[in-house]
Amino acid sequence: MNNHRSRLSAAAFFVLLGTFCVPPSTFDVSARVHAQAPAVQAAAPATAGSARLWDGRNEAYETFIRAADIDRFEDVPIGVTHPRRAYFKPDGLVASVAWKNIPPGRPNGFWESYKSEIAAYELDKLLDLRMVPVAVEKKWKGETAAAILWLKPIHPWKEMEPKPKPETWARQVVRMKMFDNLIGNPDRNAGNLMVDDAWNLFLIDHSRAFVGTNALPFKMEHVDRPFWDRMLALDEPALAGALGKWLDKSTIRAILSRRDKMKSTIDALVKKNGEAAVFIQ
Structure with a gap:
């Protein structure tokens, strides 16, 4: 798993891929998503x-991952946050993890924290998204870090982009954008999209997510109805229970503020285009 950051701005990333533009590209679902019958599950x-x-x-x-002894570390040569790969002893449940010990702060002008990696995984579980790999806090020889499951078998997006996509792909991309807007993640790019041989999309690298503003990083054109219903059900007690160890109260409230802004955006889309054109059932 390439658990590293390949830096591109969000705008440059989507321009690079022709994302959500006309004519439809591999990421543009507008021409395809409602033609799926029956509806597929991502x-x-x-x-x-x-x-x-x-x-x-x-x-x-x-x-x-929390309990296993680390056998050795290996530097990951790409990425501005300088993650490492930690290997466990052979024949265990997990072979290796990405090791990200970024303390909370703004070292490069952006909010970053290893805790955001864990919060993204916990929120993924709460929403039953199943796209963010397991991430836990781990202490080892005086270091505290996010230990993130190293995925196998896996391919970077750039390797998979030219290949024909299954019908499930469009729904996964819609959910990705919804999730990134909810967590305020401005950092989605080709370097942190991973795809397995079954065409499951995985989302990694969330250290810059969970900012304190209600800005939505990505434009939405389509909405996955079941996933959106789960987002609408979120409230402060539920989020505090799942994320309170990793995020403070103001950051948790910012999640709800972004969710409410998403609702206003979605309501406007429905008013303009109709529910059938907006929602994936």
Whole structure:
């Protein structure tokens, strides 16, 4: 798993891929998503070629990563945050993790924190998104870091982009944009999109997410109805219960503020284009 950041601005990333533009590209769902019959589920059970090995076993993976001794570290040569790869002893449940020990702060003018990596995973669980790999806090020899499951088998987006996409792809991309808007993640780019052989999309690198503003990083044109219903059900007590160890109260309230701004945006889209043109059922 390339758990590193390849820096591109969000705007440059989407221009690079022709994303959500006309004519439709691999990421533009407007011409395809409502032609799917029956409606498909983006989060399918683990199948051949799937890297989502923790599905239904989150607790076992979390417990192993927290408790297992680290055998060795390996530098990851790409990425401005200088992550490392930590290997466990052979034949365990998990072979290796990305090790990100970024203390909360603004070292490069952007808010960054290892805690944001864990919060993204916990929110993924709360929303049943199943696109963010297991991430836990781990202490080792005086260091405290986010230990993030290193995915296998996995491919970077640039390797998969030229290939034909399955119908499930469009729904996954819609959910990705919704999730990034909810967590205020301005940093989605080609370097932190990973795809397995079953065409499951995985989202990594969330250290700059959970900012304190209500800005929405990405324009929305389509909305996944079941996923949106789960977002609408979020409230402060539920978020505090899941994320309170990693985010302060004002940051949790900013999640709800962005959710409410998303609702205003979606309501305007429905008024302009109609529900059938906006919602994926």
